[in-house]
Amino acid sequence: MSETKSEVVAQNKPQQGGGYISISRRSSIFKNLEINGRVNGFIESMRASSPTHYSLSQDQTSWIIHHPSALDMFEQIMEASKGKKIVMFLDYDGTLSPIVEDPDRAFMSNSMRKTLMKLARCFPTAIVTGRCKDKVYNFVRLAELYYAGSHGLDIKGPTRTSKYNKDRKAETLIFQPASQFLPMIDQVYQQLVDKMKPIPGSIVEHNKFCVSVHFRCVDEKKWSELAHQVKSILKNYPKLRLTQGRKVLEIRPNIKWDKGKALEFLLESLGLSNCNDVFPIYIGDDRSDEDAFKKLRDRGQGFGILVSKFPKETSASYSLQEPNEVMDFLQRLVEWKKVSLRSRSRVLMCT
Numbered sequence: 001m002s003e004t005k006s007e008v009v010a011q012n013k014p015q016q017g018g019g020y021i022s023i024s025r026r027s028s029i030f031k032n033l034e035i036n037g038r039v040n041g042f043i044e045s046m047r048a049s050s051p052t053h054y055s056l057s058q059d060q061t062s063w064i065i066h067h068p069s070a071l072d073m074f075e076q077i078m079e080a081s082k083g084k085k086i087v088m089f090l091d092y093d094g095t096l097s098p099i100v101e102d103p104d105r106a107f108m109s110n111s112m113r114k115t116l117m118k119l120a121r122c123f124p125t126a127i128v129t130g131r132c133k134d135k136v137y138n139f140v141r142l143a144e145l146y147y148a149g150s151h152g153l154d155i156k157g158p159t160r161t162s163k164y165n166k167d168r169k170a171e172t173l174i175f176q177p178a179s180q181f182l183p184m185i186d187q188v189y190q191q192l193v194d195k196m197k198p199i200p201g202s203i204v205e206h207n208k209f210c211v212s213v214h215f216r217c218v219d220e221k222k223w224s225e226l227a228h229q230v231k232s233i234l235k236n237y238p239k240l241r242l243t244q245g246r247k248v249l250e251i252r253p254n255i256k257w258d259k260g261k262a263l264e265f266l267l268e269s270l271g272l273s274n275c276n277d278v279f280p281i282y283i284g285d286d287r288s289d290e291d292a293f294k295k296l297r298d299r300g301q302g303f304g305i306l307v308s309k310f311p312k313e314t315s316a317s318y319s320l321q322e323p324n325e326v327m328d329f330l331q332r333l334v335e336w337k338k339v340s341l342r343s344r345s346r347v348l349m350c351t
């Protein structure tokens, strides 16, 4: 897939705050783009995809003002949700499980699993991930959740009945808007595996409707070779597109479908799409989650929470620093629900 300069710029500063590069860092990236051309720009963007440090306290302060901690703002958030149906959308890597070097070992803690189980008893809950749906299911192992794998290209409803799907037949909800891409994705996966063999540390992961090329463990000196190889394959597949996540290049079908669309589809499946009283909360850490954050802003419903220790450009309203804080937030939601149910039943008993 040939890439023009403006496309590279667009990847560095995705639409509507989809980028993950701090303001000061971004301007230096733009300078680099102009001086060194598109290869360096792409490499800068790869470097910025998963920052490990941050130094400018000025940006840090403005970040906290504009994206306060969802834990600190818990009461205000709950006040805003009053009388509305909360629906939970959760990304997996970096949100429910900590980022680790080996993608096959990104396990979720047992306490996170218990929290999710309780959460799903209180609110409809979906996992929305770039991973293959079955792989993420093996990590989460909760049949009462909705799963949207491959960036929302592979959606499946709960297989265990819960309060929210008891009227539906198990496994009725299945949606795969890009099934015609399966053979192409298989082909590209094979080619990528071959091309990545000489690059130590690279990992090619088959995510069913998408492919991930990981460079977290690749020496930075080899990044441009890796990017070059990926692009040389993709130029023969104009129906695929290249996006970036945290130290990962993602190859996806070039169709108008993303995590935001998946969120909308799931709300529709729950019969909540046209309700004014729905309050979706989306928690995620990666660039692809921005599509969902933006969707919530556009709908004027609920809000997004970005999981990040570092200031990033985002359409999310609040922040949490890491998966442990996500778990605290989810536990508080469960407690809040219990208390509000108890006080409602007390009111009913008194009337």
Ligand SMILES: O=P(O)(O)OC[C@H]1O[C@H](O[C@H]2O[C@H](CO)[C@@H](O)[C@H](O)[C@H]2O)[C@H](O)[C@@H](O)[C@@H]1O
Binding pocket: 091, 092, 093, 094, 098, 099, 100, 101, 102, 103, 106, 128, 129, 130, 131, 205, 207, 212, 214, 216, 245, 246, 247, 248, 250, 286, 288
């Ligand atoms: O949408 P997500 O659930 O966030 O999936 C995006 C990618 O997540 C995984 O990679 C990331 O986590 C790995 C394990 O912690 C880490 O090694 C890697 O550097 C991260 O990018 C997953 O393996 C990818 O396939 C997903 O595309």
